Every structure is written in structure tokens, then in C-alpha cells.
Amino acid sequence: MEQVPSLATAFLMHAKVRFVPPEHGSAFESLLVHAWETARAQWPAVELPAEPFVAYLAERIPETPPQSPLEPLLAQMSLAELFLACACVRGIPSALELFERHYLARLPALLRSPKQPDAMIDDVCQLVRVKILVPTGEGGPKIAEYTGRGALLSWVRVTAVRIAIKLQAVEKPAAHEDTDTLFAALPAPGANAELDLIKRRHHTDFRQAVSEAFSGLSNDERHLFRLYFVDQLSMYELAALFRVNQSTVSRWLKTARQRIYEETQRRLQARLGLSPRDFKSYLAVLDSQLELRISQLLRAEDEAPRAHKPDGPP
Template identity: 30%
Template sequence: MHGADAEPFDAVLRSAGELAAARLRETPGAREAVARAVSEAAALGDAAPESRSFARHLGARLSRATDPGLTLQRLHSRDLALALACAEGVPAARELLEQEVFRALHVPLSRIHPSPVFVDEVLQVLRANLLMPRTDAPSRLLGYAGSGPLLHWVSISAVRLALRMRKAQGDESLVDAEVLAAHPAPGGLELGFVREEARGHVRAAFIRAVASLDDEDRELLRLHFVERLSLERMGALFGLHKSTLSRRLSAVQSLLEKRTRRALTERLSLPEPEVDSLMRAIQGRLDLSLSGLLEGRP
């Protein structure tokens, strides 16, 4: 990391803005935290950004933080430096990004589509999006704030890109009920208690409800119920805390129940009390039965 600044803390303060700089000066250990960040950045060796550039970038990121001291304490300094160096076009940094990030994306992307060709296409577009210079805007990598691992930040972009590409290829319901039906979930609901002629309506209503969700919500369902990923692993993939992700999954499942009921009401010529009775039979168990509810695949 060439051109090391004798006072990195002062260099960061100059870029942090008056308010953030004042708060950093009052934060115990802030000077030492900046020194550690600069040291971790320099440890990248040939893949490191220029030191003054890193100090300015770090200060600019802290200027946007609600609590710059806490942000500095939790900062993924090495990853922030790597993203900056990649944005600056440092060849060794881009090679490291390929090794540590892009190669690791093969597994989550293959969950969206198992084709190696599709995964390679997504990665090719992702590389262009992140690394190619833009005339009208700064590099997208400069948007990485260092608040979480760079791999997770890029993973979110990769998953969203893959979902858009699947949809563009005609996969309107990327994570549809038929895919979920192929992977029985523990405790799946058996519909033996539903009369035979109603079972097809329940199945069709549920497929319609799943298909009505947006791409990311369907992907959450697929990862949770098909891939059986834990909330911790899913939270890491989407950059969400486990409790936040749990609430989102609960909200999606509640929405599924509501939309399944609406679709059933539209399909069945039954009095409302009978539709209510049918929904009570399955309500609260759709979270366990995304496959069991669709037991009879065509």
C-alpha cells in the first residue's frame, strides 16, 4: 500500500465531514481503530489501494454513518479496501476478488438454476456490472460500505441478477409451487381430510398464490423449504439479521394464506363458511406443507 500517510486518522477526519469528524474525535479508541483499518488494508499487498485514497474513502463512508464510531468498530476493513482497489482497477485486487468472491457464488447461484452455463452467464454480467467503468456514475463497488462481508454484499447483487435473468428467460414463477412440491418438507400436511373434488382447487389456489409473490419472496421460500437453509445462512446470504429474516418469512407465509383463501373463494362455488372451514384446516400449516399441500403432482 504505497504512499502511507503519517497521520491516517487526520486524513480520515478530513474526508469524514465536520459532524462525523467531531464524533470520531470524541470516540474512545477511534484513532487506534483507524490505524487497524489502514493496517488491514495494507496487508493486501499488491492488491491494496493507495493509502491516501483508502483514507479518503474510509472517511467518506464514515460521513454517511449514523454512528461513525460504531461503524468503524464493526468495519470489514480488508473487504472495504479490496472493493476500492478493484474499483480503481488494481489487477491483483481483481484477481483476489475472483478467487474469494466470484468463485464462491457458484453454489448459491446453482440453487437458482442448476445449469453451469446459466451460472457462468450471471457471473459474466455481474463482473461487467461491478468492474466495468461507467461514464455517468462511479463504480458500483464504491457503494459497498464495509458493514458486512464483501462476499455477502456481492451475493445479494448476484441473486437479484439471477432472478431477473430467469424471469427474462420466461421463468415467470422461478420458485413456484411445483418446484416446492418436488421437495417434501418435514411435517408436510396431508390433504386426506379434504374431499377429493376440493383437493385440486386447493392445489391450484396455492400455486396461484405462490406465483403471485415477488421473485425475492419466492426465493426465500425455496431456500428455506427446498434447500433447508437455516435462518443464519439465509441471513448471511441476504445481509439480514436472523430475527429480521424470520419476520419476513412469517409475513410471506401469512400473505400466502391470505392469497390462497382469496383464490379459493374465486374458484369454489361454496358458501363463505365452508371456505372458512377449509382455510382453518390448512391455516398455520402452510409453513410446514409447501409440498404436502401439493401432494399429487401431475
């Protein structure tokens, strides 16, 4: 067996899951070098050497059985955002400035709603900044908890929402008001061969129609959907955040969902020219796939800002 090179050694020493030392250390080393180079390319102003990044990455690798290949695990992670988080934990000024510009500066718009006073949003943003970036007597800054699985912006937003909830004095509602189950139980008929055929044949039309219907939502409705579908906040948390009861949140979600459903239905019926019988069957597919497509659109919006030139304006 070859001598294990330096980055591979750092990775194996810090990985919380047990990796079998690679027989081809040079290939393992090359994979880690490529991960570092790919991550730092997004933030060229941040000077973070390979070895501390690889050690930081190793501590956050998803749990896996020994002898699992590393490359698929790395593919599951947002390496560029993990690189920035690692640099922030180490207090690198350029990283802290970029985190402020690309993430914290976007929080007011992400949190704003008719139910949230601007003064409270300002307070939340300040608390988020301190909580995420400032070490405490008990340990490092909270950004060290970001594992690279999922978008960093979504992680920051969830942190902010939970802080906002704590700032609000809301009585815990009675158990019968919890309507999570009601919303989750919206009809989703089981698939059959006919529906699978319709779904495959008109997959592109379906995605386009939902996208067009989704574009008609208000900013408040998008904000609500993002918190529910992407950040997976519960009805109780949403009710506390917006200072309403859970039945109101449920009604908001159902109303917005119904708008997308009906607009998608209208566009599809006009576009596909299906017979009434075929279209009735297709509605079952629409109902079962709609929420998945909404989640995909919201995640795409979250990921879009990092697709531009590195270190550019948000």
C-alpha cells in the same frame, strides 16, 4: 489543540457525517493508521497507500452524531474487505485478481440449484463480474457501493441473485400468494422467568444441538436458508429466482425449518434429561431462538473462508 495529522485530515475532509476535529490528533491518527495496517494485513499483495484508503473509509462510515468516538464505528465495519473493495475501485491488478479468486470464483457454487441451468449461472456470473468491477459512463464500478457493513461475499451474492431474477421472465404473483407474513408468523411465545432460567441453564446445549441438526441439511436447503435469513431476499424474489410460486418457497422453508426443529428437539431431550413438563417449556425457547441460531450459523460459514492464511486458496 494539536495540529491534525495527515490521515486525520483526509478522514475529516471525506467523512459524510460531521466529526468534531479531535483534541488529540495523534491518537486519532494512530487509530486510522492501525485500521489501515489491520486491513492491508489480510491482502499483503495489494499496494494501497493509507491516505486513499482512509478517505474511502471516511465516505462509508455509518451515520453518527457529532463527537461520537471513531473506534466503535470502525469495529462495526469489515475493514479488510473494504480495503480490497477500495483497491478494486482504483483498478489495482492484484486486488482484482484476489477479488476474482476469493469471491467471483465462488459464485457458481453459491447460485447452483436444481432449478438453475448451468448456462444461466454462467451468464449471471459474467454479468456480475462486469457490473461489479467495470466502470460505466454514469460512474465507477458497482463495488464502490459496498460500505463494509456486512460480509462482502453476502453483498456479492445478493447482487448476483438480483441479476438472476432480472434474467428470468416470471409473472408477478397475485397479492394473496405473498406468504412472507405466514413464515414470519411462526410461533414465538413470549419469554417468562421460567423460560429465561431454562434458556440460561442450557444455552450451550441448545447451540450445540442446533448446530448438529443444521449440519444435516442438504446443500440446497442451506442455499435457500442463506438467501432468506442472511441475504434477506423476499418470498417474491426467491420464487422468481427458483421459478416457482411463493407458496412453494414457503413450503420449502417450513419443511427445512421443521427438520431442524425436530432434530434439535430429539437431541436436546436425550441430552438434557428434562421432565416432560420442563421440556415442554423449553420447546417455547427453542421455537423462539431457532431462526436466530440458523442465521448465526450461516453467517459463520460465510466468514470462515477469510480466517485462513492471507492470499491463500479460497
